Amino acid sequence: MSKLQVGVIFGGNSSEYPxxxxxxASVLxxxxxxxxxxxxxxxDPNGNWYVYDGDIDTLEHDHWLESGHATRALLSPSxxxxxxxxxxxxxxTKKLDVLLPILHGKNGEDGTIQGLFTLSQIPYVGCNHVSSAIAMDKEYTHIICESAGIPMAPYIALRKNMPQTMAQIVKQVEAKLQFPLFVKPANAGSSFGISKVNVMDDLEKAIDFAYAYDDKIVIESGISGFEVGSSVLGNDALIIGDVDEIETHNSFFDYDAKYELENTQIHCPARISDEKKAEIKAYAKTIYHVLGCSGLSRIDMFIDDDEKIFFNEINTIPGFTSASRYPSMMANVGYDFPKLLDTLLELALEKANATK
Structure with a gap:
């Protein structure tokens, strides 16, 4: 049998390019x-497309563009x-049987590129453009999940093109939220642009910082407790990975904690009861279906001091390094890295065939 022609897409015009x-590199x-x-x-970071035929180490260390192995290319919508x-x-021209996007953040995880894939009519791994866009936007995720009865932290949303005075913002915060606050870009990942705010005097600086990453931001009440995660694999029938737990001594699970494990340890499986794990997995299934996801997602939640569960956010293209949370959670239920990738490609073809 001939090999499946797989286009693996990396990089991206996003702060999450590195x-x-x-x-x-781990996927390849x-x-x-x-x-x-x-x-x-x-x-590349400017949005230019290339075919790369060099080695993986050069790619991983970001020398691929100047390696002499990058040729300009583009994906046709035809x-x-x-x-x-x-x-x-x-x-x-090169025909591809399936696309595997390993892109994070804006222009890669937010439905933008998924719309191009749909136009090209090439099957692809992951959520469609609508689900990707909704899952990326923290305000829309709040609206849809809360309407489905999924508990989330209280929040307000602000838009740069609808300016408010700080006095007006402070009034909203005092009416609805409690300190500590988390100020976040509505559309960003890897904790870029996020600040933890303990006093009102620090709020304006945090808002300006978040606006550097997106024109819309959300401000949420902090949940006193710890973060857990659940991994989901599938289209209609779902496989739920193990539940993990984040133990961090940073002020929150920020970029350095996520990628350098600074003052942080990830426990997989989580150090919680089987009953609580089952509750988390049930929420994960509901959230996945409510948001119309397919292929894969990692769903992050909090367990507060009263052991109540709150949904935090969903990542439709989670990290895929050998030490990343999603592959680790799936490995604990029998899906090692090669089997996980095989399954994701199979699911992409299954989804494409189902919509013909």
């Missing part, structure tokens, strides 16, 4: 070369063309 490089090392003919497709590879004033 995270993608580390994730995709774990894709079975006997099953897949892999085309590496890189997007079904007939597929991938266009541009050289010497002309182009060649």
């Amino acid at each position: 995270v993608s490089l580390h994730s995709v 090392r774990n894709l079975d070369a006997n099953k897949y003919d892999v085309t590496m497709i890189g997007i 079904k007939q063309e597929g991938l266009l590879i541009l050289e010497n004033g002309t182009y060649t």
Whole structure:
């Protein structure tokens, strides 16, 4: 049998570009070369597309663009063309059977590129453009999940194009929220732009910081407790991975805690009762279906001091390094890295066939 033609997309015009490089390196090392003919497709921080045919280490350390192994390319929105590879004033085409985006944050996880995939009519791993966009936007996630009865922290949303005075914002905060507050860009990941605010005098600075990453922000009441996560794999029938637990001595689970494990330890499985794990997994299934997800997601929640569960956020393309939480949770239920990737590609083809 001929190998499946897989386009693996990495990089991206996003603040999470470096995270993608580390994730995709692990993915490429774990894709079975006997099953897949892999085309590496890189997007640089300016949004330019390339086909890359160099080694994985060069990619991971962000020297791929100047390596001499990157050729300009683009994905056509036309079904007939597929991938266009541009050289010497002309182009060649390459047909791909399935796309595996390892992109995080804006323009990669927010439905933007998923819309292009849909136009190209190439099957792809992960949520569709609508679910990706909703899951990326913390305000819309709040609205939809709260309407389904899923508990979340109280919040307010602010928009840069609808300016308010600090006095007006303070009034909203005092009426609805409690300190500590978390101020977040509505559309960003990896804890970029997030601040923990303990007193009102620090709120304006945190708002300005969040607006540097997005034109819409959310301000949430902090939940006193600890964070747990649940991994989901599947389209309609779902496989739920193990539950993990974050133990951090930082003020919150920030970028350094996530990627350097600064003052942080991740326990998988979580150090909680089986009954609480079952409750978390049930919430994860509900959230996944309510948001219309497919393929995969990692769903993060809090357990407060009274052992109540609160949904925090969903990541539709979670981290994929060998030490990342999603692969670790799935490995604990029998899906090692190669099997996990096999399953994700199968699910992408299954979803495409179901919509024909």
